[in-house]
Amino acid sequence: xxxxxxxxxxxxxxxxxxxxxxxxxxxLLSVWQDRLGPNRVGPFGLFxxxxxxIKLFFKEDWVPSFSDRPVFIMAPGILxxxxxxxxxxxxxxxxxxxxxxxxxxxxxxxxxSLGVYSIVLGGWASNNKYSLIGAMRASAQMLTYEVFMGxxxxxxxxxxxxxxxxxxxxxxxxxxxxxxxxIGFIVFFIAGLAETHRLPFDIPESEGELVAGYHSEYSGMKxxxxxxxxxxxxxxxxxxxxxxxxxxxxxxxxxxxxxxFLLKTFFFICMFILLRASLPRPRYDQLMKFGWKVxxxxxxxxILITGAVLIFFK
Amino acid sequence: xxxxLRTIWLTFLHIFHKxxxxxxxxxxxxLPPRYRGRIILTRDKEGEERCVACYLCASACxxxxxxxxxxxxxxxxxYPEFFRINFSRCIFCGFCEEACPTYAIQLIPDFxxxxxxxxxxxxxxxxxxxxxxxxxxxxxxxxxAGVSIGVKGKGEGDHEEKPLDLKDLMP
Ligand code: SF4
Ligand code: SF4
Numbered sequence: 001x002x003x004x005x006x007x008x009x010x011x012x013x014x015x016x017x018x019x020x021x022x023x024x025x026x027x028l029l030s031v032w033q034d035r036l037g038p039n040r041v042g043p044f045g046l047f048x049x050x051x052x053x054i055k056l057f058f059k060e061d062w063v064p065s066f067s068d069r070p071v072f073i074m075a076p077g078i079l080x081x082x083x084x085x086x087x088x089x090x091x092x093x094x095x096x097x098x099x100x101x102x103x104x105x106x107x108x109x110x111x112x113s114l115g116v117y118s119i120v121l122g123g124w125a126s127n128n129k130y131s132l133i134g135a136m137r138a139s140a141q142m143l144t145y146e147v148f149m150g151x152x153x154x155x156x157x158x159x160x161x162x163x164x165x166x167x168x169x170x171x172x173x174x175x176x177x178x179x180x181x182x183i184g185f186i187v188f189f190i191a192g193l194a195e196t197h198r199l200p201f202d203i204p205e206s207e208g209e210l211v212a213g214y215h216s217e218y219s220g221m222k223x224x225x226x227x228x229x230x231x232x233x234x235x236x237x238x239x240x241x242x243x244x245x246x247x248x249x250x251x252x253x254x255x256x257x258x259x260x261f262l263l264k265t266f267f268f269i270c271m272f273i274l275l276r277a278s279l280p281r282p283r284y285d286q287l288m289k290f291g292w293k294v295x296x297x298x299x300x301x302x303i304l305i306t307g308a309v310l311i312f313f314k
Numbered sequence: 315x316x317x318x319l320r321t322i323w324l325t326f327l328h329i330f331h332k333x334x335x336x337x338x339x340x341x342x343x344x345l346p347p348r349y350r351g352r353i354i355l356t357r358d359k360e361g362e363e364r365c366v367a368c369y370l371c372a373s374a375c376x377x378x379x380x381x382x383x384x385x386x387x388x389x390x391x392x393y394p395e396f397f398r399i400n401f402s403r404c405i406f407c408g409f410c411e412e413a414c415p416t417y418a419i420q421l422i423p424d425f426x427x428x429x430x431x432x433x434x435x436x437x438x439x440x441x442x443x444x445x446x447x448x449x450x451x452x453x454x455x456x457x458x459a460g461v462s463i464g465v466k467g468k469g470e471g472d473h474e475e476k477p478l479d480l481k482d483l484m485p
Contacts, residue, residue, distance in 0.1 A: 030333075031328070032325050032326070032328045032329065033328065034328060034331050034332065034333050034334045034335075035334065036333055036335040036337070274322060274325065274326060275322065278321045278322045278324075278326075279318065279321060
């Protein structure tokens with residue numbers, strides 16, 4: 001019974017946030033661009049989400065005749081499934097977790113690697129050169145950033161002595177990991193940006209050059225799934241940052257732990273949107289160079305120093 | 315690196331800036347009096363139609379969206395039998411207003427002309443003709459120019475003198 005409630009709760013929170021982000025992102029972007037944003041449908045334009053969803057449902061759901069049909073239809077689903085699966089191992093509160101896996105971080109890393117398939121297959125099955133270029137970029141970008149996304153978390157794992165998210169949160173009772181693991185945090189944040197291919201790292205999509213990149217051929221609710229998948233990805237990365245570096249559900253006890261967790265998550269979601277509002281997209285080769293030549297050595301150095309300090313004080 | 319952080323910070327500060335958006339249907343924008351919007355046909359001070367159906371506007375119009383037919387009343391005064399403007403073609407260039415010798419056709423500051431049916435964009439004379447004088451009050455073409463017809467005799471205009479009687483010796 002409790003499990004079912006947890007699953008329902010996690011699904012509800014994750015999907016509500018992801019859908020609400022449609023509105024939040026547009027409103028926040030417009031605040032930072034001196035505009036008003038959607039404010040017509042319902043109070044403060046909150047029903048914009050519903051209006052958008054209805055619109056997407058009524059659009060023609062076109063599958064190109066030149067596409068690889070089954071793969072084309074499957075691709076958007078893969079993205080959402082892998083991301084939602086990862087939410088299962090994230091502790092929303094002390095007992096508010098679907099499955100307290102002792103390899104939580106590995107599970108997340110594995111799932112995010114699988115998520116790349118969604119984009120690569122989507123771009124490939126579209127049988128369109130822009131989609132294909134987008135998919136190629138996505139695979140290269142994600143391969144690069146996956147490497148040190150994992151490495152940047154190793155410092156945290158070493159300090160908590162566990163791969164389980166709940167154990168990591170417990171280990172932060174004495175102090176959040178953001179202080180000793182600041183470099184790890186920075187690297188993970190940038191890698192998370194690239195992993196969710198959000199601006200400024202939306203090179204697989206880059207509508208200025210590639211129409212819409214890997215989802216050029218998608219329409220209707222299939223496009224909507226990619227869209228929701230992206231927002232779910234943002235929520236996931238923000239939740240992970242809050243869990244791994246900012247003490248997850250830890251917080252003063254006058255409010256329930258879930259609230260602290262959601263507050264921290266929401267803060268990082270806003271950071272994601274702020275980055276979108278302020279930074280231009282780098283060139284493709286700049287992105288790769290930055291990844292291999294700056295972030296990889298940085299995360300390796302972080303592991304080295306963390307390990308040395310830990311052994312020294314043992 | 316520092317410039318990136320600075321960019322992010324400066325963008326964040328935009329929270330405290332004033333929004334530029336004008337919430338249009340509630341807040342109307344200011345339109346200057348000579349704004350070129352919906353076209354009207356005006357009347358002179360006496361309440362007569364100003365248009366003399368000279369076709370100058372129709373020939374000046376670059377998109378050929380004005381159509382009219384001239385006719386005369388019993389006093390010999392010309393007026394359009396019908397006057398039709400297709401606003402789905404009009405580009406609001408104002409050439410018709412410049413071409414008009416009688417200030418009859420005028421563009422006014424109003425652009426809210428949306429319709430669901432394209433046919434409704436075609437305005438007939440009864441839609442165009444207003445009962446006022448528009449932007450140029452106190453102008454009556456017949457008082458300033460024009461040949462002698464039933465409306466006005468020779469030399470009865472505002473800036474005209476009575477014609478001289480050439481056979482008379484008196485000054
Ligand atoms: S405004 Fe220009 S386009 Fe419109 S009716 Fe007059 S001349 Fe024609
Ligand atoms: S509106 Fe003016 S230009 Fe056009 S026919 Fe009438 S008098 Fe002539």
